[in-house]
Structures are given as C-alpha cells and as structure tokens.
Amino acid sequence: MSKLIHKGNIILPNVQVMRSIWRISVGLMFAGKDAIERGACLVMPTKQDVRYGSSVTMFFCFYPYHILFVNSKMEVVDRIVLRPWRGTYTPKAQARYVFESTAGKFNDIKIGDSVELIE
Secondary structure, three states: OEEEEEOOEEEEEEEEEEOOHHHHHHOOOOOOHHHHHHOEEEEOOOOOOEOHHHOEEOOOOOOOEEEEEEOOOOEEEEEEEEOOOOOEEOOOOOEOEEEEEEOOOOOOOOOOOEOEEEO
C-alpha cells in the first residue's frame, strides 16, 4: 500500500493507487466506509496534467467524499467535498493525481500545498 503525506504527516497510510483505465473510471464508486477511509489515488494515464480527464463523478457513491486534485509537481490545484449522487465535477486547474477519501480527511490541506505519495 502507498502513503499520502502532507507537511510530514501521514494523511492516508494505506491509499490504493489506481492506474488502469477501469480502476480510474470506477474509483471508489460502490465502496464501503472502510475503503473510502483508506482512500484512493487515481493516476491519470497521461504524462502531462489534464483538466477534463481528471473529472470525477459521484454517481453510485453513497457517502460524501473529500477530493484533492494534484498536479505533476505534487501541488494541490483544487479541493472539494462532494455529496453522493451529484453529477460530474471538473477541477479548476489541470491535475495528474486525484485523491479521494472521506469528507473532512483533507481539511488541513490547502490549494498550493505540496503533498507526497510514497509507493
């Protein structure tokens, strides 16, 4: 398992890294509370940051999610809490990584902050 770190603190100690198109598309849809608490990192299958390719949907999600959009430099470019069964959300800026977890998990992380993913 991988770890998401912010300012030296482990935010997600067992994050699932999803790289295949199928896993990225599904993300944490249909996931139970334990899987959502562990979190997921969706890695866009491109070498560059993308805006529309890093959109997320809340269809078939039963709990609110806190979502971080992170660029290739590992800087947070957008963050939002999305409620279940809402439509698609496109980040304000291009991203390569999308971190999903329970609402409130990323409260201390701000746009412009750096994070680290240790695999």
